[in-house]
Amino acid sequence: MLATAADLQPMEMSFLGNTLDRQSTKRGDKAYLADLLNRPDTEIVLSTARTLVFSSGDRLELGHRLDAAKALGADPVEMVFLGLREESGRALFATTLAQDDEELDARADLQLIDLRTLALQNALSPEDMGALAQARALIHWHRTHRFCSRCGEKTVMAEAGYRRDCPSCESNHFPRTDPCVIMLITDETGDRALLGRPARLPEGIYTTLAGFMEPGETIEQAVRRETLEESGITVGEVRLISNQPWPFPANLMLGCIGTATSFDIEIEDDELEACKWCDRDEVRQMVGHSHPEGHLIPPSISIAHELITGWLEGHL
Protein backbone atom coordinates (compact mmCIF):
# COMPACT_ATOMS: atom_id res chain seq x y z
CA MET A 1 0.00 0.00 0.00
CA LEU A 2 1.45 3.30 -1.10
CA ALA A 3 0.58 6.54 0.59
CA THR A 4 -0.49 9.38 -1.68
CA ALA A 5 2.19 11.72 -2.98
CA ALA A 6 0.82 14.39 -0.66
CA ASP A 7 1.53 12.18 2.34
CA LEU A 8 5.00 11.20 1.15
CA GLN A 9 6.24 14.73 0.54
CA PRO A 10 4.34 17.01 2.90
CA MET A 11 6.87 19.84 2.71
CA GLU A 12 7.02 20.13 -1.06
CA MET A 13 3.73 21.91 -1.60
CA SER A 14 2.24 24.70 0.48
CA PHE A 15 -0.84 24.48 2.71
CA LEU A 16 -0.56 20.75 3.53
CA GLY A 17 0.86 21.09 7.03
CA ASN A 18 -2.18 22.12 9.11
CA THR A 19 -1.94 20.34 12.48
CA LEU A 20 -4.58 22.33 14.38
CA ASP A 21 -7.05 20.40 16.49
CA ARG A 22 -10.21 21.97 15.06
CA GLN A 23 -12.37 20.73 17.96
CA SER A 24 -15.41 20.77 15.74
CA THR A 25 -17.61 19.11 18.35
CA LYS A 26 -17.08 22.13 20.66
CA ARG A 27 -18.10 24.84 18.19
CA GLY A 28 -21.52 25.20 19.75
CA ASP A 29 -20.14 25.75 23.27
CA LYS A 30 -20.11 29.54 23.58
CA ALA A 31 -18.78 29.63 27.15
CA TYR A 32 -15.84 27.41 26.20
CA LEU A 33 -15.04 29.54 23.13
CA ALA A 34 -15.31 32.79 25.09
CA ASP A 35 -12.88 31.37 27.62
CA LEU A 36 -10.46 30.35 24.86
CA LEU A 37 -10.71 33.75 23.20
CA ASN A 38 -9.82 35.55 26.42
CA ARG A 39 -6.80 33.41 27.34
CA PRO A 40 -3.64 35.54 27.39
CA ASP A 41 -1.75 33.30 24.94
CA THR A 42 -4.55 33.13 22.35
CA GLU A 43 -3.55 34.28 18.86
CA ILE A 44 -5.85 36.15 16.46
CA VAL A 45 -5.13 36.02 12.72
CA LEU A 46 -6.16 39.34 11.18
CA SER A 47 -7.09 39.76 7.55
CA THR A 48 -8.57 42.36 5.26
CA ALA A 49 -10.69 41.41 2.24
CA ARG A 50 -7.53 40.63 0.27
CA THR A 51 -4.55 40.16 2.50
CA LEU A 52 -3.17 39.18 5.92
CA VAL A 53 -2.18 41.72 8.55
CA PHE A 54 0.97 41.13 10.63
CA SER A 55 2.78 43.14 13.28
CA SER A 56 5.92 44.85 12.05
CA GLY A 57 9.15 43.19 13.03
CA ASP A 58 11.86 40.90 11.77
CA ARG A 59 10.20 37.70 12.91
CA LEU A 60 6.81 37.14 11.31
CA GLU A 61 4.24 35.96 13.86
CA LEU A 62 0.94 34.44 12.90
CA GLY A 63 -1.41 35.99 15.40
CA HIS A 64 -2.20 39.15 17.33
CA ARG A 65 -3.25 39.43 20.98
CA LEU A 66 -6.96 39.97 21.56
CA ASP A 67 -6.50 43.49 22.95
CA ALA A 68 -4.40 44.51 19.94
CA ALA A 69 -7.00 43.03 17.58
CA LYS A 70 -9.79 44.91 19.38
CA ALA A 71 -7.80 48.14 19.18
CA LEU A 72 -7.72 47.66 15.40
CA GLY A 73 -11.51 47.34 15.39
CA ALA A 74 -11.84 43.53 15.28
CA ASP A 75 -15.40 42.47 16.22
CA PRO A 76 -15.40 39.67 18.86
CA VAL A 77 -18.79 38.51 17.50
CA GLU A 78 -17.29 37.71 14.09
CA MET A 79 -14.38 35.56 15.32
CA VAL A 80 -13.75 32.28 13.51
CA PHE A 81 -12.25 29.55 15.71
CA LEU A 82 -9.44 27.80 13.82
CA GLY A 83 -8.40 25.31 16.51
CA LEU A 84 -5.78 24.52 19.12
CA ARG A 85 -2.07 24.25 18.29
CA GLU A 86 -0.76 20.70 18.45
CA GLU A 87 2.26 21.34 20.67
CA SER A 88 1.32 24.25 22.90
CA GLY A 89 -2.47 23.91 22.97
CA ARG A 90 -2.73 27.65 22.25
CA ALA A 91 -5.98 28.70 20.60
CA LEU A 92 -6.09 30.33 17.17
CA PHE A 93 -8.93 32.53 15.94
CA ALA A 94 -9.29 34.62 12.78
CA THR A 95 -11.27 37.69 11.85
CA THR A 96 -11.55 40.46 9.27
CA LEU A 97 -10.70 44.12 9.74
CA ALA A 98 -12.93 46.66 8.06
CA GLN A 99 -10.20 49.19 7.20
CA ASP A 100 -8.76 49.68 3.72
CA ASP A 101 -5.47 47.98 2.93
CA GLU A 102 -3.91 51.42 2.30
CA GLU A 103 -4.93 52.75 5.71
CA LEU A 104 -3.49 49.72 7.54
CA ASP A 105 -0.35 49.57 5.40
CA ALA A 106 0.42 53.19 6.23
CA ARG A 107 0.87 52.30 9.92
CA ALA A 108 4.42 51.74 11.15
CA ASP A 109 3.38 48.93 13.54
CA LEU A 110 1.72 46.74 10.86
CA GLN A 111 2.70 45.01 7.63
CA LEU A 112 0.37 43.54 5.00
CA ILE A 113 1.43 40.36 3.17
CA ASP A 114 -0.85 38.28 0.97
CA LEU A 115 -0.96 34.49 1.34
CA ARG A 116 0.58 33.69 -2.04
CA THR A 117 3.58 35.91 -1.35
CA LEU A 118 3.98 34.29 2.08
CA ALA A 119 3.99 30.84 0.48
CA LEU A 120 6.59 31.88 -2.10
CA GLN A 121 8.79 33.44 0.60
CA ASN A 122 8.61 30.28 2.71
CA ALA A 123 8.80 32.56 5.76
CA LEU A 124 6.43 30.60 8.00
CA SER A 125 6.28 26.96 9.11
CA PRO A 126 4.12 24.45 7.20
CA GLU A 127 1.83 24.34 10.27
CA ASP A 128 1.33 28.10 10.18
CA MET A 129 0.78 28.13 6.40
CA GLY A 130 -1.88 25.42 6.82
CA ALA A 131 -3.62 27.46 9.51
CA LEU A 132 -3.54 30.57 7.31
CA ALA A 133 -5.06 28.64 4.39
CA GLN A 134 -7.91 27.60 6.69
CA ALA A 135 -8.26 31.19 7.96
CA ARG A 136 -8.30 32.84 4.54
CA ALA A 137 -10.80 30.37 3.06
CA LEU A 138 -13.20 30.94 5.97
CA ILE A 139 -12.73 34.71 5.98
CA HIS A 140 -13.44 34.89 2.24
CA TRP A 141 -16.59 32.82 2.73
CA HIS A 142 -17.94 35.04 5.51
CA ARG A 143 -17.17 38.19 3.54
CA THR A 144 -19.08 36.93 0.48
CA HIS A 145 -21.99 35.27 2.34
CA ARG A 146 -23.39 37.96 4.60
CA PHE A 147 -26.84 37.53 3.02
CA CYS A 148 -29.07 34.48 2.71
CA SER A 149 -28.97 33.00 -0.80
CA ARG A 150 -32.48 31.59 -0.29
CA CYS A 151 -34.33 34.72 0.84
CA GLY A 152 -31.94 37.71 0.69
CA GLU A 153 -31.98 38.57 4.43
CA LYS A 154 -28.84 39.26 6.49
CA THR A 155 -27.29 36.16 8.03
CA VAL A 156 -25.44 35.79 11.34
CA MET A 157 -22.33 33.78 12.19
CA ALA A 158 -22.92 30.51 14.07
CA GLU A 159 -20.93 27.43 15.19
CA ALA A 160 -17.75 29.44 15.81
CA GLY A 161 -17.68 30.51 12.15
CA TYR A 162 -18.50 27.20 10.43
CA ARG A 163 -22.10 28.13 9.69
CA ARG A 164 -24.17 31.22 8.92
CA ASP A 165 -27.82 31.23 9.88
CA CYS A 166 -30.71 33.17 8.41
CA PRO A 167 -32.99 34.55 11.13
CA SER A 168 -35.75 35.05 8.54
CA CYS A 169 -36.13 31.75 6.62
CA GLU A 170 -34.07 29.70 9.14
CA SER A 171 -31.69 28.34 6.49
CA ASN A 172 -28.28 27.15 7.64
CA HIS A 173 -25.40 27.91 5.27
CA PHE A 174 -22.03 26.11 5.37
CA PRO A 175 -18.57 27.16 4.10
CA ARG A 176 -17.90 26.09 0.54
CA THR A 177 -14.87 24.23 -0.78
CA ASP A 178 -14.65 23.98 -4.56
CA PRO A 179 -13.12 20.78 -5.96
CA CYS A 180 -10.88 21.35 -9.02
CA VAL A 181 -9.14 18.78 -11.16
CA ILE A 182 -5.54 19.46 -12.18
CA MET A 183 -3.96 16.92 -14.50
CA LEU A 184 -0.67 15.92 -16.01
CA ILE A 185 -1.69 14.38 -19.33
CA THR A 186 0.91 12.24 -21.08
CA ASP A 187 0.90 10.83 -24.60
CA GLU A 188 0.48 7.08 -25.01
CA THR A 189 4.21 6.43 -24.59
CA GLY A 190 4.32 8.43 -21.35
CA ASP A 191 7.30 10.36 -22.74
CA ARG A 192 5.57 13.63 -23.55
CA ALA A 193 3.46 15.82 -21.25
CA LEU A 194 0.68 18.20 -22.32
CA LEU A 195 1.38 21.68 -20.93
CA GLY A 196 -0.54 24.87 -21.51
CA ARG A 197 -0.08 28.60 -21.04
CA PRO A 198 -3.04 30.24 -19.33
CA ALA A 199 -3.11 33.93 -20.27
CA ARG A 200 -3.59 34.91 -16.60
CA LEU A 201 -0.21 33.49 -15.49
CA PRO A 202 3.13 35.39 -15.54
CA GLU A 203 4.90 35.40 -18.92
CA GLY A 204 6.60 32.18 -19.96
CA ILE A 205 4.93 29.83 -17.48
CA TYR A 206 3.62 26.55 -18.89
CA THR A 207 1.59 24.33 -16.58
CA THR A 208 -0.78 21.38 -16.26
CA LEU A 209 -4.37 21.86 -17.42
CA ALA A 210 -6.96 22.38 -14.67
CA GLY A 211 -10.56 23.34 -14.04
CA PHE A 212 -13.48 23.33 -11.61
CA MET A 213 -15.52 20.18 -11.26
CA GLU A 214 -19.17 20.50 -12.28
CA PRO A 215 -22.32 19.13 -10.63
CA GLY A 216 -22.85 15.42 -11.26
CA GLU A 217 -19.29 14.69 -12.43
CA THR A 218 -16.75 12.10 -11.35
CA ILE A 219 -13.10 13.17 -11.10
CA GLU A 220 -12.33 11.11 -14.23
CA GLN A 221 -15.14 12.78 -16.20
CA ALA A 222 -13.99 16.25 -15.14
CA VAL A 223 -10.40 15.51 -16.21
CA ARG A 224 -11.60 14.32 -19.62
CA ARG A 225 -14.03 17.22 -20.13
CA GLU A 226 -11.59 19.94 -19.11
CA THR A 227 -8.74 18.48 -21.18
CA LEU A 228 -10.96 18.20 -24.24
CA GLU A 229 -12.32 21.75 -23.81
CA GLU A 230 -8.92 23.33 -23.31
CA SER A 231 -6.75 21.35 -25.72
CA GLY A 232 -8.94 19.17 -27.97
CA ILE A 233 -7.13 16.11 -26.57
CA THR A 234 -9.16 13.02 -25.57
CA VAL A 235 -8.11 11.17 -22.40
CA GLY A 236 -8.49 7.51 -21.45
CA GLU A 237 -7.13 6.23 -18.17
CA VAL A 238 -7.08 8.67 -15.22
CA ARG A 239 -5.56 8.23 -11.75
CA LEU A 240 -5.77 10.58 -8.78
CA ILE A 241 -2.37 10.82 -7.13
CA SER A 242 -2.29 13.88 -4.90
CA ASN A 243 -4.40 16.66 -3.44
CA GLN A 244 -3.91 20.14 -2.00
CA PRO A 245 -6.07 22.80 -0.37
CA TRP A 246 -5.58 25.94 -2.51
CA PRO A 247 -6.99 28.93 -0.63
CA PHE A 248 -7.47 31.30 -3.61
CA PRO A 249 -10.13 31.54 -2.43
CA ALA A 250 -11.22 28.04 -1.31
CA ASN A 251 -10.34 25.27 -3.76
CA LEU A 252 -9.47 21.63 -3.23
CA MET A 253 -7.02 20.67 -5.97
CA LEU A 254 -7.33 17.04 -7.07
CA GLY A 255 -4.04 16.15 -8.78
CA CYS A 256 -4.37 13.49 -11.49
CA ILE A 257 -2.32 11.81 -14.17
CA GLY A 258 -4.10 10.86 -17.39
CA THR A 259 -3.18 9.17 -20.65
CA ALA A 260 -4.15 10.84 -23.91
CA THR A 261 -5.89 8.83 -26.62
CA SER A 262 -5.39 11.51 -29.31
CA PHE A 263 -2.47 13.74 -30.30
CA ASP A 264 -3.55 16.78 -32.32
CA ILE A 265 -4.00 19.86 -30.15
CA GLU A 266 -6.87 22.22 -30.87
CA ILE A 267 -7.52 25.09 -28.47
CA GLU A 268 -11.31 25.25 -28.21
CA ASP A 269 -12.03 27.73 -25.43
CA ASP A 270 -10.22 30.90 -24.34
CA GLU A 271 -8.55 29.47 -21.22
CA LEU A 272 -5.17 28.87 -22.88
CA GLU A 273 -3.12 31.09 -25.19
CA ALA A 274 -0.84 28.16 -26.07
CA CYS A 275 -0.65 24.42 -25.49
CA LYS A 276 2.02 21.90 -26.51
CA TRP A 277 3.44 18.42 -26.04
CA CYS A 278 6.79 18.63 -24.19
CA ASP A 279 9.34 15.84 -23.91
CA ARG A 280 11.44 15.36 -20.77
CA ASP A 281 14.41 17.27 -22.20
CA GLU A 282 12.28 20.36 -22.79
CA VAL A 283 10.62 20.13 -19.35
CA ARG A 284 14.05 19.71 -17.74
CA GLN A 285 15.08 23.00 -19.40
CA MET A 286 11.93 24.68 -18.08
CA VAL A 287 12.62 23.41 -14.54
CA GLY A 288 16.31 24.40 -14.78
CA HIS A 289 15.60 27.92 -16.12
CA SER A 290 17.55 27.11 -19.31
CA HIS A 291 14.73 26.90 -21.85
CA PRO A 292 15.72 28.67 -25.12
CA GLU A 293 12.42 30.57 -25.25
CA GLY A 294 12.42 31.28 -21.50
CA HIS A 295 9.57 28.91 -20.68
CA LEU A 296 9.16 27.96 -17.02
CA ILE A 297 6.98 25.72 -14.84
CA PRO A 298 5.02 27.01 -11.79
CA PRO A 299 6.80 27.40 -8.41
CA SER A 300 7.19 24.48 -5.99
CA ILE A 301 4.34 25.65 -3.73
CA SER A 302 1.83 24.31 -6.27
CA ILE A 303 0.52 20.83 -7.04
CA ALA A 304 1.24 21.59 -10.73
CA HIS A 305 4.95 21.70 -9.91
CA GLU A 306 4.69 18.40 -8.07
CA LEU A 307 2.84 16.72 -10.93
CA ILE A 308 5.30 17.97 -13.55
CA THR A 309 8.48 17.15 -11.61
CA GLY A 310 7.02 13.83 -10.42
CA TRP A 311 6.46 12.83 -14.06
CA LEU A 312 9.90 14.16 -15.06
CA GLU A 313 11.60 12.05 -12.40
CA GLY A 314 9.50 8.99 -13.20
CA HIS A 315 7.73 8.90 -9.80
CA LEU A 316 4.16 8.89 -11.11
Place this chain on the structure above:
Amino acid sequence: MLATAADLQPMEMSFLGNTLDRQSTKRGDKAYLADLLNRPDTEIVLSTARTLVFSSGDRLELGHRLDAAKALGADPVEMVFLGLREESGRALFATTLAQDDEELDARADLQLIDLRTLALQNALSPEDMGALAQARALIHWHRTHRFCSRCGEKTVMAEAGYRRDCPSCESNHFPRTDPCVIMLITDETGDRALLGRPARLPEGIYTTLAGFMEPGETIEQAVRRETLEESGITVGEVRLISNQPWPFPANLMLGCIGTATSFDIEIEDDELEACKWCDRDEVRQMVGHSHPEGHLIPPSISIAHELITGWLEGHL
Protein backbone atom coordinates in the same frame (compact mmCIF):
# COMPACT_ATOMS: atom_id res chain seq x y z
CA MET B 1 -1.00 1.79 -13.75
CA LEU B 2 -4.34 0.81 -12.28
CA ALA B 3 -7.49 2.70 -13.09
CA THR B 4 -9.53 3.80 -10.08
CA ALA B 5 -12.19 1.46 -8.79
CA ALA B 6 -14.79 3.83 -10.22
CA ASP B 7 -13.37 3.33 -13.68
CA LEU B 8 -13.08 -0.42 -13.31
CA GLN B 9 -16.64 -1.02 -12.15
CA PRO B 10 -18.75 1.76 -13.62
CA MET B 11 -22.04 -0.09 -13.24
CA GLU B 12 -21.70 -0.94 -9.56
CA MET B 13 -22.48 2.47 -8.14
CA SER B 14 -25.11 4.92 -9.29
CA PHE B 15 -24.51 8.30 -10.95
CA LEU B 16 -21.17 7.41 -12.59
CA GLY B 17 -22.44 6.89 -16.13
CA ASN B 18 -23.03 10.45 -17.37
CA THR B 19 -21.98 10.59 -21.05
CA LEU B 20 -23.54 13.93 -21.99
CA ASP B 21 -21.45 16.34 -24.03
CA ARG B 22 -21.92 19.36 -21.76
CA GLN B 23 -20.70 21.80 -24.44
CA SER B 24 -19.60 24.21 -21.77
CA THR B 25 -17.93 26.53 -24.28
CA LYS B 26 -21.33 27.16 -25.93
CA ARG B 27 -23.23 28.16 -22.79
CA GLY B 28 -22.99 31.83 -23.64
CA ASP B 29 -24.46 31.40 -27.14
CA LYS B 30 -28.12 32.23 -26.60
CA ALA B 31 -29.16 31.75 -30.23
CA TYR B 32 -27.61 28.28 -30.32
CA LEU B 33 -29.31 27.30 -27.05
CA ALA B 34 -32.68 28.67 -28.18
CA ASP B 35 -32.37 26.60 -31.34
CA LEU B 36 -31.52 23.49 -29.32
CA LEU B 37 -34.43 24.07 -26.93
CA ASN B 38 -36.89 24.30 -29.80
CA ARG B 39 -35.78 21.16 -31.67
CA PRO B 40 -38.60 18.60 -31.82
CA ASP B 41 -36.51 15.81 -30.26
CA THR B 42 -35.19 17.89 -27.31
CA GLU B 43 -35.95 16.42 -23.88
CA ILE B 44 -36.76 18.48 -20.76
CA VAL B 45 -36.16 16.96 -17.33
CA LEU B 46 -38.82 18.29 -14.95
CA SER B 47 -38.34 18.49 -11.21
CA THR B 48 -40.07 19.94 -8.18
CA ALA B 49 -38.14 21.11 -5.13
CA ARG B 50 -37.84 17.50 -3.94
CA THR B 51 -38.52 15.04 -6.71
CA LEU B 52 -38.49 14.27 -10.43
CA VAL B 53 -41.62 14.42 -12.58
CA PHE B 54 -42.19 11.75 -15.25
CA SER B 55 -45.01 11.03 -17.66
CA SER B 56 -47.21 8.11 -16.64
CA GLY B 57 -46.60 4.90 -18.55
CA ASP B 58 -44.88 1.56 -18.29
CA ARG B 59 -41.60 2.75 -19.78
CA LEU B 60 -39.94 5.51 -17.76
CA GLU B 61 -38.62 8.27 -20.03
CA LEU B 62 -36.17 10.89 -18.87
CA GLY B 63 -37.51 14.00 -20.55
CA HIS B 64 -40.65 15.82 -21.57
CA ARG B 65 -41.30 17.64 -24.86
CA LEU B 66 -41.01 21.45 -24.66
CA ASP B 67 -44.73 22.04 -25.31
CA ALA B 68 -45.68 19.59 -22.56
CA ALA B 69 -43.22 21.25 -20.15
CA LYS B 70 -44.65 24.68 -20.99
CA ALA B 71 -48.19 23.41 -20.44
CA LEU B 72 -47.09 22.42 -16.93
CA GLY B 73 -45.84 25.96 -16.34
CA ALA B 74 -42.09 25.47 -16.99
CA ASP B 75 -40.38 28.83 -17.51
CA PRO B 76 -38.16 28.83 -20.67
CA VAL B 77 -35.99 31.53 -19.03
CA GLU B 78 -34.99 29.19 -16.19
CA MET B 79 -33.88 26.25 -18.34
CA VAL B 80 -30.60 24.56 -17.43
CA PHE B 81 -28.75 23.04 -20.39
CA LEU B 82 -27.44 19.59 -19.43
CA GLY B 83 -25.80 18.65 -22.75
CA LEU B 84 -26.14 16.55 -25.88
CA ARG B 85 -26.66 12.79 -25.77
CA GLU B 86 -23.62 10.81 -26.91
CA GLU B 87 -25.36 8.54 -29.44
CA SER B 88 -28.29 10.55 -30.77
CA GLY B 89 -27.04 14.11 -30.28
CA ARG B 90 -30.41 14.99 -28.72
CA ALA B 91 -30.33 17.96 -26.34
CA LEU B 92 -31.27 17.65 -22.68
CA PHE B 93 -32.45 20.55 -20.52
CA ALA B 94 -33.81 20.64 -16.96
CA THR B 95 -36.09 22.97 -15.08
CA THR B 96 -38.22 23.26 -11.95
CA LEU B 97 -42.00 23.30 -11.74
CA ALA B 98 -43.59 25.60 -9.19
CA GLN B 99 -46.53 23.35 -8.30
CA ASP B 100 -46.77 21.30 -5.10
CA ASP B 101 -45.82 17.65 -5.28
CA GLU B 102 -49.36 16.73 -4.19
CA GLU B 103 -50.95 18.72 -7.00
CA LEU B 104 -48.75 17.12 -9.66
CA ASP B 105 -49.02 13.63 -8.18
CA ALA B 106 -52.83 13.83 -8.32
CA ARG B 107 -52.70 14.03 -12.15
CA ALA B 108 -53.27 10.78 -14.07
CA ASP B 109 -50.73 11.71 -16.77
CA LEU B 110 -47.78 12.26 -14.39
CA GLN B 111 -45.81 10.26 -11.82
CA LEU B 112 -43.38 11.60 -9.23
CA ILE B 113 -40.30 9.53 -8.32
CA ASP B 114 -37.37 10.78 -6.27
CA LEU B 115 -33.80 10.18 -7.44
CA ARG B 116 -32.83 7.81 -4.62
CA THR B 117 -35.82 5.56 -5.32
CA LEU B 118 -34.96 5.59 -9.04
CA ALA B 119 -31.40 4.52 -8.25
CA LEU B 120 -32.58 1.69 -5.99
CA GLN B 121 -35.10 0.52 -8.63
CA ASN B 122 -32.39 0.48 -11.31
CA ALA B 123 -35.13 1.44 -13.78
CA LEU B 124 -33.05 3.79 -15.94
CA SER B 125 -29.73 3.41 -17.78
CA PRO B 126 -26.46 4.53 -16.11
CA GLU B 127 -26.32 7.36 -18.70
CA ASP B 128 -29.78 8.60 -17.70
CA MET B 129 -29.02 8.32 -13.97
CA GLY B 130 -25.85 10.36 -14.52
CA ALA B 131 -27.83 13.04 -16.36
CA LEU B 132 -30.44 13.12 -13.57
CA ALA B 133 -27.71 13.54 -10.93
CA GLN B 134 -26.42 16.55 -12.88
CA ALA B 135 -29.97 17.91 -13.25
CA ARG B 136 -30.94 17.54 -9.59
CA ALA B 137 -27.70 19.09 -8.29
CA LEU B 138 -28.16 22.12 -10.56
CA ILE B 139 -31.88 22.47 -9.81
CA HIS B 140 -31.22 22.37 -6.07
CA TRP B 141 -28.55 25.04 -6.45
CA HIS B 142 -30.82 27.40 -8.41
CA ARG B 143 -33.65 26.88 -5.97
CA THR B 144 -31.46 27.77 -2.98
CA HIS B 145 -29.48 30.61 -4.62
CA ARG B 146 -32.09 33.00 -5.96
CA PHE B 147 -30.55 35.85 -3.94
CA CYS B 148 -27.03 37.28 -3.93
CA SER B 149 -25.04 36.11 -0.89
CA ARG B 150 -22.92 39.29 -1.09
CA CYS B 151 -25.64 41.94 -1.18
CA GLY B 152 -29.04 40.26 -0.80
CA GLU B 153 -30.51 41.29 -4.18
CA LYS B 154 -32.29 38.88 -6.56
CA THR B 155 -29.98 37.07 -8.98
CA VAL B 156 -30.67 35.96 -12.56
CA MET B 157 -29.67 32.76 -14.34
CA ALA B 158 -26.74 33.05 -16.77
CA GLU B 159 -24.49 30.76 -18.86
CA ALA B 160 -27.30 28.29 -19.55
CA GLY B 161 -27.69 27.63 -15.82
CA TYR B 162 -24.03 27.35 -14.75
CA ARG B 163 -23.91 30.84 -13.22
CA ARG B 164 -26.21 33.28 -11.46
CA ASP B 165 -25.47 36.97 -11.74
CA CYS B 166 -26.35 39.81 -9.39
CA PRO B 167 -27.57 42.87 -11.32
CA SER B 168 -26.92 45.04 -8.25
CA CYS B 169 -23.33 44.29 -7.06
CA GLU B 170 -22.34 42.45 -10.28
CA SER B 171 -21.18 39.31 -8.44
CA ASN B 172 -21.09 36.06 -10.40
CA HIS B 173 -22.12 32.96 -8.46
CA PHE B 174 -21.25 29.41 -9.51
CA PRO B 175 -22.89 26.06 -8.66
CA ARG B 176 -21.43 24.41 -5.60
CA THR B 177 -20.20 20.84 -5.25
CA ASP B 178 -19.36 19.75 -1.71
CA PRO B 179 -16.44 17.32 -1.32
CA CYS B 180 -17.02 14.65 1.35
CA VAL B 181 -14.65 11.98 2.58
CA ILE B 182 -16.02 8.47 3.09
CA MET B 183 -13.60 5.93 4.51
CA LEU B 184 -13.21 2.25 5.16
CA ILE B 185 -10.91 2.17 8.20
CA THR B 186 -9.23 -1.13 8.96
CA ASP B 187 -7.28 -2.18 12.03
CA GLU B 188 -3.52 -2.64 11.68
CA THR B 189 -3.89 -6.25 10.52
CA GLY B 190 -6.38 -5.23 7.81
CA ASP B 191 -8.72 -7.97 9.05
CA ARG B 192 -11.28 -5.81 10.82
CA ALA B 193 -13.25 -2.85 9.47
CA LEU B 194 -14.64 0.07 11.48
CA LEU B 195 -18.37 0.44 10.78
CA GLY B 196 -20.82 2.84 12.36
CA ARG B 197 -24.58 3.26 12.64
CA PRO B 198 -25.70 6.82 11.86
CA ALA B 199 -29.05 7.45 13.56
CA ARG B 200 -30.50 8.90 10.34
CA LEU B 201 -30.15 5.61 8.38
CA PRO B 202 -32.79 2.82 8.27
CA GLU B 203 -32.65 0.39 11.21
CA GLY B 204 -29.83 -2.14 11.23
CA ILE B 205 -27.60 -0.49 8.64
CA TYR B 206 -23.91 -0.23 9.51
CA THR B 207 -21.69 1.74 7.15
CA THR B 208 -18.33 3.44 6.62
CA LEU B 209 -17.69 6.73 8.45
CA ALA B 210 -18.02 9.90 6.35
CA GLY B 211 -18.12 13.67 6.57
CA PHE B 212 -17.82 16.97 4.73
CA MET B 213 -14.36 18.34 4.05
CA GLU B 214 -13.58 21.66 5.73
CA PRO B 215 -11.78 24.75 4.39
CA GLY B 216 -8.01 24.32 4.28
CA GLU B 217 -7.99 20.53 4.63
CA THR B 218 -6.34 17.79 2.61
CA ILE B 219 -8.31 14.59 1.98
CA GLU B 220 -6.02 12.75 4.40
CA GLN B 221 -6.56 15.36 7.14
CA ALA B 222 -10.34 15.22 6.67
CA VAL B 223 -10.35 11.40 6.92
CA ARG B 224 -8.33 11.56 10.16
CA ARG B 225 -10.42 14.37 11.69
CA GLU B 226 -13.79 12.83 10.89
CA THR B 227 -12.75 9.36 12.06
CA LEU B 228 -11.41 10.76 15.34
CA GLU B 229 -14.52 12.88 15.91
CA GLU B 230 -16.97 10.09 15.20
CA SER B 231 -15.22 7.09 16.72
CA GLY B 232 -12.21 8.23 18.78
CA ILE B 233 -9.97 6.16 16.46
CA THR B 234 -6.70 7.64 15.17
CA VAL B 235 -5.73 6.96 11.54
CA GLY B 236 -2.31 6.76 9.90
CA GLU B 237 -1.98 5.91 6.23
CA VAL B 238 -4.84 7.01 3.92
CA ARG B 239 -5.38 6.22 0.24
CA LEU B 240 -8.08 7.58 -2.08
CA ILE B 241 -9.42 4.75 -4.18
CA SER B 242 -12.73 5.80 -5.68
CA ASN B 243 -15.13 8.70 -6.13
CA GLN B 244 -18.81 9.27 -6.84
CA PRO B 245 -21.08 12.25 -7.45
CA TRP B 246 -23.82 11.96 -4.81
CA PRO B 247 -26.65 14.34 -5.71
CA PHE B 248 -28.28 14.64 -2.26
CA PRO B 249 -28.05 17.50 -2.89
CA ALA B 250 -24.63 18.05 -4.54
CA ASN B 251 -21.80 16.09 -2.94
CA LEU B 252 -18.63 14.62 -4.39
CA MET B 253 -17.85 11.48 -2.38
CA LEU B 254 -14.12 10.78 -2.06
CA GLY B 255 -13.81 7.08 -1.16
CA CYS B 256 -10.74 6.26 0.93
CA ILE B 257 -9.19 3.38 2.79
CA GLY B 258 -7.30 4.16 5.98
CA THR B 259 -5.35 2.22 8.58
CA ALA B 260 -6.15 2.78 12.25
CA THR B 261 -3.35 3.44 14.72
CA SER B 262 -5.56 2.94 17.79
CA PHE B 263 -8.23 0.40 18.73
CA ASP B 264 -10.53 1.65 21.51
CA ILE B 265 -13.72 3.18 20.18
CA GLU B 266 -15.15 6.25 21.86
CA ILE B 267 -18.12 8.01 20.30
CA GLU B 268 -17.38 11.71 20.72
CA ASP B 269 -20.05 13.51 18.74
CA ASP B 270 -23.69 12.69 18.05
CA GLU B 271 -23.27 11.47 14.45
CA LEU B 272 -23.25 7.77 15.34
CA GLU B 273 -25.48 5.80 17.67
CA ALA B 274 -23.12 2.81 17.51
CA CYS B 275 -19.69 1.97 16.12
CA LYS B 276 -17.77 -1.33 16.09
CA TRP B 277 -14.90 -3.31 14.64
CA CYS B 278 -16.24 -6.05 12.33
CA ASP B 279 -14.26 -9.03 11.03
CA ARG B 280 -14.86 -10.44 7.54
CA ASP B 281 -17.18 -13.20 8.83
CA GLU B 282 -19.50 -10.66 10.42
CA VAL B 283 -19.47 -8.36 7.36
CA ARG B 284 -20.16 -11.37 5.13
CA GLN B 285 -23.27 -12.02 7.25
CA MET B 286 -24.33 -8.38 6.89
CA VAL B 287 -23.88 -8.53 3.10
CA GLY B 288 -25.70 -11.89 2.89
CA HIS B 289 -28.65 -10.77 5.07
CA SER B 290 -27.81 -13.50 7.62
CA HIS B 291 -26.49 -11.41 10.51
CA PRO B 292 -27.86 -12.69 13.86
CA GLU B 293 -28.84 -9.17 14.95
CA GLY B 294 -30.14 -8.22 11.50
CA HIS B 295 -27.33 -5.81 10.71
CA LEU B 296 -26.95 -4.82 7.04
CA ILE B 297 -24.64 -2.74 4.85
CA PRO B 298 -25.90 0.07 2.54
CA PRO B 299 -27.29 -0.81 -0.93
CA SER B 300 -25.03 -1.26 -3.95
CA ILE B 301 -25.81 2.20 -5.39
CA SER B 302 -23.47 3.75 -2.81
CA ILE B 303 -19.71 4.11 -2.60
CA ALA B 304 -19.98 2.79 1.00
CA HIS B 305 -21.14 -0.56 -0.41
CA GLU B 306 -18.25 -0.60 -2.85
CA LEU B 307 -15.70 0.18 -0.14
CA ILE B 308 -17.04 -2.48 2.22
CA THR B 309 -17.39 -5.26 -0.38
CA GLY B 310 -14.06 -4.29 -2.00
CA TRP B 311 -12.37 -4.76 1.39
CA LEU B 312 -14.31 -7.98 2.04
CA GLU B 313 -13.17 -9.47 -1.26
CA GLY B 314 -9.59 -8.28 -0.81
CA HIS B 315 -9.65 -5.86 -3.78
CA LEU B 316 -8.54 -2.74 -1.91
